[in-house]
Amino acid sequence: TIDNQTLLFTRRLPDAEVEGREQEDFFISKKQNGNWGIAENIGLPINTRYNEGAPTLSPDGNFLIFTACSNQLGYGEGREGYGSCDLFISRKMGQHWDWPENIGFPVNTSKWETQPSFSSDGKTLFFIRGFYDKQNTYHQDIYQTILLEDGSWSEPEKLPDCINSPGIEESVFIHPDGQTLYFSSDGWPGMGGLDIFVSRKDSSGQWSTPTNMGYPINTFHDENSLMVSADGKLGYFATDRPGGYGKLDLYSFEIPLELRPRIITYFKGTVFDEADGKKLSAKFELIDLVTGQTIIQSESDPVDGSFLVALPSGKRYALNVSHPDYLFYSDHFDLESNHDYEHPFLKDIPMLAIKVGESVVLRNVFFATDSYELMPESQAELDRLANLLLKNPNMQIEIAGHTDNQGNDYYNFELSIKRAKAVYDYLLNKRIEPQRLTYKGYGETQPVDTNDTPEGRAKNRRTEFKIIHL
Numbered sequence: 415t416i417d418n419q420t421l422l423f424t425r426r427l428p429d430a431e432v433e434g435r436e437q438e439d440f441f442i443s444k445k446q447n448g449n450w451g452i453a454e455n456i457g458l459p460i461n462t463r464y465n466e467g468a469p470t471l472s473p474d475g476n477f478l479i480f481t482a483c484s485n486q487l488g489y490g491e492g493r494e495g496y497g498s499c500d501l502f503i504s505r506k507m508g509q510h511w512d513w514p515e516n517i518g519f520p521v522n523t524s525k526w527e528t529q530p531s532f533s534s535d536g537k538t539l540f541f542i543r544g545f546y547d548k549q550n551t552y553h554q555d556i557y558q559t560i561l562l563e564d565g566s567w568s569e570p571e572k573l574p575d576c577i578n579s580p581g582i583e584e585s586v587f588i589h590p591d592g593q594t595l596y597f598s599s600d601g602w603p604g605m606g607g608l609d610i611f612v613s614r615k616d617s618s619g620q621w622s623t624p625t626n627m628g629y630p631i632n633t634f635h636d637e638n639s640l641m642v643s644a645d646g647k648l649g650y651f652a653t654d655r656p657g658g659y660g661k662l663d664l665y666s667f668e669i670p671l672e673l674r675p676r677i678i679t680y681f682k683g684t685v686f687d688e689a690d691g692k693k694l695s696a697k698f699e700l701i702d703l704v705t706g707q708t709i710i711q712s713e714s715d716p717v718d719g720s721f722l723v724a725l726p727s728g729k730r731y732a733l734n735v736s737h738p739d740y741l742f743y744s745d746h747f748d749l750e751s752n753h754d755y756e757h758p759f760l761k762d763i764p765m766l767a768i769k770v771g772e773s774v775v776l777r778n779v780f781f782a783t784d785s786y787e788l789m790p791e792s793q794a795e796l797d798r799l800a801n802l803l804l805k806n807p808n809m810q811i812e813i814a815g816h817t818d819n820q821g822n823d824y825y826n827f828e829l830s831i832k833r834a835k836a837v838y839d840y841l842l843n844k845r846i847e848p849q850r851l852t853y854k855g856y857g858e859t860q861p862v863d864t865n866d867t868p869e870g871r872a873k874n875r876r877t878e879f880k881i882i883h884l
Contacts, residue, residue: 415474415475415722416473416644416678416722417722418643418644421442422440422456422469424441424467424469425439425440426661426662437464439455440455440460440461441454441455442454442456460478460480460504460511466481466482467480467483468480470530471532472532472536473532473724474722475506475722476505476506476713476715476722477532477536478504478506479517480501481528481529483495484497484498484500493514493516495522496516496522496524497523497525498526498527500516500517500522501517501522502514502516503515507716507717508718517567518566520559520569520570521539523543526544527542528541529542531586531588532588533588534590534724535592535724536710538559538560539567540557540558541556541558541586542555542584542585543557543570554582554584555578555583556572556578556583557573558570577597577624578601581599581600581602582599582608584598584638585597585598585608587640589642589644589675589676590644590675590678591646591675591676591726592726594613594675595614595615596640596642597613597640599611604626605632605634606633607633607635608636610626610632610637610638611627612624625673627670630667633653633655635653637651639652642669645678646675647668647669647674648669650664653665676726676727677726678725679725680723680758681725681733682721683720683760683761684763685735685737685765686719686763687740687764687765693715693718693719694719694765695719695737696735696736696765697711697713697737698721698723698733699733700723702729702731703732703746706790709726709729709731725747728750729750730746730750733746734778734795735765740765740766740767741767741768741774741802742774742802743765744798745777770881771880771881772880773814773878773880773881774878775878776799776876777795777876778791778792778795779796779877781836786835786836788840796840796844797844800840800846803846806884808884809850809883810850810881810882811851811852811879812853812854813834813838813852813854813878814830814853814855814880815829815830815832815834815853815854816856816860816874817858818861818865818870819865820865826857826858830856830857831855834855834877837853862874
């Protein structure tokens, strides 16, 4: 996972019921005081007495996609497939996993689909497809499919020839930065067998020619199944090189600087009802403040309310958390300069019920210094407020402007009024009836933090709305 606290892997074990046969199950290890704890079998309904392999966790740890294959034993209890190996998906519910479902066509076919890797935005799934063509020539390449708005997957596309070689590609891994791809291949120049390569996607969406990660990572033995930690410092991979405990063993190593992905950090916490502490399943949206594009959509765990969201560096983000029975929560992150992974954003999110008297700070409404003109980055937040009013036709609100204590008292009072009116005017343009809206400026009279620090003054400069009627 992107917080480097959970490691999921496959372990091959003797079959307890059939002598001489082996079968594969998933195990999870948790970090304890900086070290990996004893791995535990994740059990039913994921693991069965049949083979489960090649797993990938979504970066937030809430979804598991894995491979199950058809043979004389089938795909596993209660599972149906399209032929050969298929991809299955399961959602984490608190400490348990729900029943796995076949991802379905067009991802799964009669061909061999395996070794998935989930992008951090939850929108793209990379995987391996293998098949024989009509000339009985075998192909094994990297494909990608996009999650559509209706929850289905797009027709998979084969990655271009600058990634896929005439040989074998396998064990694809997309880093949470969304632009660094690691995979194994025997078709690119290497040291023998399967070697691990890295390719990067540029701003135009083009992949670079793969770079061999070199010795001592690659040897004349097979190296595959690479995963790279979210901070980009450590790689984990499987190899059958001498000196291990048996067959394929897991190794870790420090990634050379020139082969590391883009720096990311993460946002982690729990969503709860502020009134009674009840844990909530809420939707998360991470939006690029400059383009307005939704970067990541996710949900907190439906049982314990926990969430984990990747934050790639180099952008300014707006965060929106929503639940149909509560007022939305918003925040923003400025990662235009590389943010230190060692200092993630850790915050629990209280959700306020929709009731008279509740106030919400519009943290993603922005004005230039000494100006009451709304900046373009404010649009997504104000549209969200307009939608809240449209869904609650009896709701009436007061829009309140606040400033810090810098400058003249009267000037600050007038500025706060004008900023509140700017939001009022925006909502009128969204066809919200004027009788449902009032606005007021409070100047510097209602600080929520100290005015003695830049951070405190930033919190005091705010725009809020309060429900005055339902």
